[in-house]
Amino acid sequence: MADVTLPVRLNHMRAVDLIRKKRDSGEHSREEIDFLISGYTRGEIPDYQMAAWLMATWIRGLSGAEIASLTEAMLHSGEVITFPELPAKKVDKHSTGGIGDKTSLILAPIVAAGGLNVPMISGRGLGHTGGTLDKLEAIPGFNTALTLADFRRVLRECGMALIGQTAEIAPADKKIYALRDVTCTVENVGLICASIMSKKLAEGIDALVLDVKTGSGAFMQKEEDSVRLAELMVETAKRMGKKAVALITDMDQPLGRFAGHSHEVMESIEVLKGRGAADLRDLSIELSAWMFFLGDCSKSVDQGRVRAEKLVASGEALARFKQGIGLQGGDPGVIDDYAILPQARNRAEIKSQASGFLSATNCMEFGIALATLGGGREKKEDQIDPGVGLEFHKRIGDRVAAGDTLATIYYNSAGKLEEAQQRIADSFVLSGHQPPPKKLVRRIIGA
Ligand code: URA
Numbered sequence: 001m002a003d004v005t006l007p008v009r010l011n012h013m014r015a016v017d018l019i020r021k022k023r024d025s026g027e028h029s030r031e032e033i034d035f036l037i038s039g040y041t042r043g044e045i046p047d048y049q050m051a052a053w054l055m056a057t058w059i060r061g062l063s064g065a066e067i068a069s070l071t072e073a074m075l076h077s078g079e080v081i082t083f084p085e086l087p088a089k090k091v092d093k094h095s096t097g098g099i100g101d102k103t104s105l106i107l108a109p110i111v112a113a114g115g116l117n118v119p120m121i122s123g124r125g126l127g128h129t130g131g132t133l134d135k136l137e138a139i140p141g142f143n144t145a146l147t148l149a150d151f152r153r154v155l156r157e158c159g160m161a162l163i164g165q166t167a168e169i170a171p172a173d174k175k176i177y178a179l180r181d182v183t184c185t186v187e188n189v190g191l192i193c194a195s196i197m198s199k200k201l202a203e204g205i206d207a208l209v210l211d212v213k214t215g216s217g218a219f220m221q222k223e224e225d226s227v228r229l230a231e232l233m234v235e236t237a238k239r240m241g242k243k244a245v246a247l248i249t250d251m252d253q254p255l256g257r258f259a260g261h262s263h264e265v266m267e268s269i270e271v272l273k274g275r276g277a278a279d280l281r282d283l284s285i286e287l288s289a290w291m292f293f294l295g296d297c298s299k300s301v302d303q304g305r306v307r308a309e310k311l312v313a314s315g316e317a318l319a320r321f322k323q324g325i326g327l328q329g330g331d332p333g334v335i336d337d338y339a340i341l342p343q344a345r346n347r348a349e350i351k352s353q354a355s356g357f358l359s360a361t362n363c364m365e366f367g368i369a370l371a372t373l374g375g376g377r378e379k380k381e382d383q384i385d386p387g388v389g390l391e392f393h394k395r396i397g398d399r400v401a402a403g404d405t406l407a408t409i410y411y412n413s414a415g416k417l418e419e420a421q422q423r424i425a426d427s428f429v430l431s432g433h434q435p436p437p438k439k440l441v442r443r444i445i446g447a
Pocket residue numbers: 095096097123126186191192193195196
């Protein structure tokens with residue numbers, strides 16, 4: 001008699017009851033979360049019920065125990081890879097997302113050229129932010145959907161491989177991520193932690209560097225929320241036996257000069273050529289330095305920084321990116337000829353109406369404007385237009401005269417141009433006083 005209690009309860013579990021429980025602020029058991037995640041991954045729970053549960057969860061929140069259960073259920077929805085054939089340490093980086101954040105394209109080849117392995121499972125655009133997979137797919141032929149066997153082969157041959165969640169690896173995140181993107185259920189500490197850590201822990205890494213964004217272009221706009229997310233993720237990694245550190249970094253303005261898929265590929269290659277925007281270069285070097293340090297490739301972060309700078313200056317990191325593009329089916333000619341990337345046909349400039357100092361930006365609006373022009377998704381099945389983009393001509397603290405160009409829009413269809421122009425123009429905040437310079441790395445958690 002005693003043995004039948006649990007199976008009977010599990011047999012009778014229904015998604016609708018779990019949605020009601022979360023709506024009414026209840027706390028789920030591990031079994032309930034397993035039921036939701038495995039049922040949704042197998043296609044037994046439909047999108048509309050998962051969307052309702054996600055919204056209830058977004059509003060009511062998750063306890064620490066629920067976040068741990070969710071992360072583990074999502075991690076074990078697919079395979080957890082190991083790489084016994086690769087002697088060098090496996091290290092990865094993940095960002096919580098922002099505008100113009102393209103550091104993965106720069107640091108993966110730097111760190112691979114430095115002797116570590118970077119098995120990177122990334123995401124597509126999420127909410128107002130761009131995604132590494134969509135950016136890489138701007139390169140003609142680039143395949144982000146490698147089989148597990150090809151993922152291993154590319155990693156063995158060049159030390160880096162960048163793919164998305166698959167039916168084999170982190171399938172629950174693949175489905176839930178796409179649903180959250182279009183149901184306004186991204187900005188929740190527990191859902192972000194489970195999403196990021198389930199893919200990262202599935203990659204067979206030894207160490208992880210987290211770039212947790214904070215500010216007006218981040219999912220967590222307040223620094224204390226970003227710190228909480230960072231602590232949660234570092235704690236989760238350490239509980240699973242991985243070394244981890246989180247850098248809380250500024251997202252009060254776009255990173256680098258460009259946002260938009262083709263433009264971000266070009267800007268990343270520029271940094272690998274030793275040029276490009278200073279903030280983008282500095283953050284890419286800093287994150288690489290931490291990866292070298294956690295991967296036992298340098299004795300200190302300072303030494304890691306020197307190593308990363310040398311690999312850029314010598315051209316080794318650029319050569320590694322070229323090799324990686326070719327191995328994943330992309331056209332390596334992109335390194336020397338940006339014209340092979342999809343380009344927008346038209347451009348429009350946003351001029352300042354007033355004089356002063358640029359004191360702040362409503363950075364999230366830049367991402368929404370870009371999506372409006374076709375550079376993001378409103379529905380799961382939407383196709384990205386990789387050619388559209390934004391170029392930012394002023395940084396916070398810069399002096400602005402009336403008539404100066406604040407931003408350039410690269411677009412194809414004029415349908416939503418006016419709306420995008422308005423959003424962008426309204427998102428530059430001028431004041432009479434020069435604000436103090438922004439610190440790129442605000443805090444480090446778990447060092
Ligand atoms: N990046 C992810 O992979 N998942 C999130 O939920 C947010 C950022």
